[in-house]
Amino acid sequence: MVKQRDTKPSAKTAFVTHDHEGCAAGTLHRAQEAAREKGVRMTPVRQRALEILLEEHRAMGAYEVLDRLAADGFGNQPPVAYRALEFLVENGLAHRVRRLNAFAACMRPGEDHAPVFLICRACGEVAEAGADEVRSALLDAAARHNFTVERATVEALGLCPRCVDGAEVVA
Template sequence: MHDPSTCPGCAQPDLAFAPHDHTRCADDVLALAETQLAQGGQRLTPVRRRTLQILLEAHRAMGAYDVLERLAAEGFGHQPPVAYRALEFLEEHGLAHRIRRLNAFTACMHPGEIHAPAFLICRVCNVVAEAPGVAIGLALGQAAKKVGFTVERTTVEALGLCPACALAEGPVRGVA
């Protein structure tokens, strides 16, 4: 269940940042994921399902140990591999992404669509937005082609300031 009261995106829609469309919030994505996996002969088991749900509910990047804590509290295993395995499974199947700069994971908001995601990470508030990465993927593919490199997966992340934090920080000159 998507809870707007705890969702940073929903709570601050005026940010014009991380503009997520609610036509596809938690439940929808979850259903979609299940169908998609079944077609590939894969199973969305309880741990995996709950892990995805946790990421979707959090609506932000979470460390593996944060996810683990929640899983453990709900009766799943208490050891790191439990979380890592579920997260890796989700990532492999395009249902979650790893944010390397944060050593964290986030639910994919566009499962099934093209997957060369780019992430915008605010260095102040740590909010992560998934930007359309098609153009970037193309540019990267071209650069790789020139040297005969075969691209299989990409990591594209930008660190900087989200609009809100830029406003708060940007105008400052002589820091107090």
């Protein structure tokens, strides 16, 4: 499936160096599949926006995505980016990282998961951690207040393993 697993280790997920091209291609493929199954339209702008997020493999601001979309011949006004990103978020293909006012491609499209973000304040990297226990604890807490949860945002700011010891890497 992932063809070149040990040929191009160039980026990371969850703070671990890995074959990024394979990872991005695979995720894009799964995202397309998820969109098809869901009956929503993966139009050119939307697909390109997702590709951009996947290529960079990091949280990107809407305007940053917009610049790249515009460079590729799409509109260059904010709604172009916001609409594409909103679509991706609505359909579980990307996430919004509130603390950074940014967006990141979802690494598990179609899986219906509770995203928990680990944001390194030194290198800026963002990891998407699976954490079902966090979600259930949150639901329990909400239930005690008779509150019905529809969406949840869970983000942690701190230091990733590579930045934690000594060297405050310069992003």
